[in-house]
Amino acid sequence: MAFQIKDLPFGKDALKGISEKTTEIHHDKLYAGYVNKRNEIAEALESADRSKANQAYSPFRALKLEETFAADGAILHEIYFDSLGGDGSLPDGAFKQKIVEDFGSWEKFVEDATATAMAARGWAVTAYDPSDGKIRNFLCDMHNQGGVWGSVPLWTIDCYEHAYFIDYGADRGAYIKAVFENVNWAAVAKRYDAASA
Numbered sequence: 016m017a018f019q020i021k022d023l024p025f026g027k028d029a030l031k032g033i034s035e036k037t038t039e040i041h042h043d044k045l046y047a048g049y050v051n052k053r054n055e056i057a058e059a060l061e062s063a064d065r066s067k068a069n070q071a072y073s074p075f076r077a078l079k080l081e082e083t084f085a086a087d088g089a090i091l092h093e094i095y096f097d098s099l100g101g102d103g104s105l106p107d108g109a110f111k112q113k114i115v116e117d118f119g120s121w122e123k124f125v126e127d128a129t130a131t132a133m134a135a136r137g138w139a140v141t142a143y144d145p146s147d148g149k150i151r152n153f154l155c156d157m158h159n160q161g162g163v164w165g166s167v168p169l170w171t172i173d174c175y176e177h178a179y180f181i182d183y184g185a186d187r188g189a190y191i192k193a194v195f196e197n198v199n200w201a202a203v204a205k206r207y208d209a210a211s212a
């Protein structure tokens with residue numbers, strides 16, 4: 016079955032500090048583009064010539080490489096959009112407790128996530144790492160770089176300029192603050208509950 020473009024869980028004009036124009040381009044053009052490319056690559060792989068596979072260059076290698084780029088581009092955006100549309104308030108519960116346990120306090124988590132997003136060239140990914148059962152903020156410079164095998168992404172901050180340049184110019188810090196004000200933490204907590212179950 017082909018990969019589907021997921022609808023936004025909020026109106027395009029519903030975010031505070033992130034404009035309708037940014038959200039429209041981001042979701043309808045850029046995110047949708049990754050889903051479409053993922054389908055295109057999957058189809059091309061069906062008939063790709065595996066007998067000429069070569070690590071320096073081969074059409075098969077190019078497809079296998081871009082398969083991960085398109086897939087991770089789609090998945091990271093789906094988590095990003097699914098985690099927005101809230102008011103940024105953090106509900107009590109297992110997720111909040113776990114963050115305080117792993118980071119020392121909610122404020123320290125915010126500090127670490129913000130720093131990761133300021134330092135990343137692509138994504139900051141808050142993930143549950145089953146290798147020791149802790150939540151960590153991972154830094155990704157590209158969709159298909161920086162992921163830690165086995166860890167489950169719970170929340171992402173898109174750090175590419177397309178996510179904020181229209182609204183904030185080069186002021187990424189102001190954009191990250193706006194993201195925090197729009198997080199639907201209940202959606203993130205739900206992913207944590209499923210990952211840790």
Ligand code: FE
Nearest residue numbers: 045173175178
């Ligand atoms: Fe993006």
